[in-house]
Amino acid sequence: MxxxxxxxxxxxxxxxxxxxxxxxxxxxxxxxxxxxxxxxxxxxxxxxxxxxxxxxxxxxxxxxxxxxxxxxxxxxxxxxxxxxxxxxxxxxxxxxxxxxxxxxxxxxxxxxxxxxxxxxxxxxxxxxxxxxxxxxxxxxxxxxxxxxxxxxxxxxxxxxxxxxxxxxxxxxxxxxxxxxxxxxxxxxxxxxxxxxxxxxxxxxSVTTAGKFFDMDALGIIASRGLDRPMENPDFDTRNGLVKIYREPVAGEQYIAYADPSMGKEDPSHVVIANAFTLEEYAHYHAMKPGGEVAVVFDELVRWYNKAKNSFEGNAQGGQAFREVVERLNTPNQQTRRDPFGKLIPGKKGYYMTHPLKREMFGNLGNLIYNRK
CATH class of the missing domain: 3.40.50.300 (P-loop containing nucleotide triphosphate hydrolases)
Incomplete structure (x- = not known):
């Protein structure tokens, strides 16, 4: 050989x-x-x-x-x-x-x-x-x-x-x-x-057999296609890791969510969407640790008209993320809700449990099944 x-x-x-x-x-x-x-x-x-x-x-x-x-x-x-x-x-x-x-x-x-x-x-x-x-x-x-x-x-x-x-x-x-x-x-x-x-x-690719979501519906949604990321957005894309599909428009409302990791086994992910149409405006997907992701998250939240935002706070990646957004005083962090939708005063970010994931997947699965 x-x-x-x-x-x-x-x-x-x-x-x-x-x-x-x-x-x-x-x-x-x-x-x-x-x-x-x-x-x-x-x-x-x-x-x-x-x-x-x-x-x-x-x-x-x-x-x-x-x-x-x-x-x-x-x-x-x-x-x-x-x-x-x-x-x-x-x-x-x-x-x-x-x-x-x-x-x-x-x-x-x-x-x-x-x-x-x-x-x-x-x-x-x-x-x-x-x-x-x-x-x-x-x-x-x-x-x-x-x-x-x-x-x-x-x-x-x-x-x-x-x-x-x-x-x-x-x-x-x-x-x-x-x-x-x-x-x-x-x-x-x-x-x-x-x-x-x-x-x-x-x-x-991950096997599709036995998956929670309707794969045919996902195919239909995917066929609609996202626009290509903007080539020169008015934002620091970190050498292309941040994908901007639409720049913010004055007066529009946006939502943001982050799923941070330690940046070793799993990637971290951030998504920005229009609060009413749920159209994706930007995302960040990278093998980066939670603290570094929080800085990008804070910048995106502020750029998108102080988007209402939250994050997954599990494990070390989530904890590092939490500490940075608290230090940066990221605006419009939303109060955590329990699985029944009730606000939990003073709590920010979500700890993903199996019951909560099942409920979230169920709601998302219904939206996907209905081609939303």
Missing amino acids: AHQLVIILKNRQIGCTWLVAGYAIWKAIFRKAQNIIIISKGELQAAEVLDYCRFMYESLPEWLQPIRDKDRMGLLAFPELGSKIRALSATSAAGVGFGAASLVIFDENDFHPNDEDNYVEVKPMIDAGSGQLVILSAPNRTRVNSTFKRLWRGARKNENNFHPIMLPFGVVPHHTDEWFAERKKEYTPKDLETRYFKTEQEAL
Whole structure:
């Protein structure tokens, strides 16, 4: 393989794990002193990938089989060559203490529980020498901003050094449209969506099956289309992170809401809308911490005629946001209401609970269903 860093976005059950296992055993046998690490979701998955390597070794003619060490759990070693293949589960400490690696394989990485920790720990092992890192996975379509998807998007935009390879539906010869039609009879829509994708857009999107909102209605609403953001609005867009669709008009009333985060796992979001038509006038969507988002929020609120506003105050991101808007004395912060609409004096911002989310989703779902 000519590339040091490789990332593979693939469909399930196409033999890709067998392929990289074969590459691992080839390197271990035909290159000396290879330190190869395979990291899988759990212990059972790690053991299975190592079994693939053992099977291929045992299928070789005897004259091609180097002497191997006695079987040990999670390890396949060839002492005369100084090579070994180690299989690990994706714990937070996976890869710690193993030194420089010749090859590291992350198998089904988008499903790893500690994907970011593992990547941060393993990448320096590759950087320390001339090793290779191969990350492969079917898309976990319940996650949007995973480490795997972040690296994939970066590779596609040439923003990192990974070589991207996509293996969509159809790369297996018998996976035809007729074959897919038969599978539709045997799987639930959710299972089908999470197993097979035909385009990159499908792979990177969250599954629509079983979703709360009417997807056909959302499609109709989306088809109306938003205008393109203004090119030179009279506002600091932070290098395009703030999208302005309409500038404020004197005398009009606006509303604003913020969903801040810590800017690490989830993005923060701010939206400005017309108070009567609910037309979106501006939004801010960025992987930024709550305190920084609050400054942008304050500026937008003031610009849009001191828009009536509120925010989600959960967790550290919400707390940091709250502290900044209080310090800035952001105007027109609205008093919190309980789930029954009753005002709670002295309270600003909302703590999102499951009952409150269900009620809000229910109201929004009805609006969407009615194509509002």
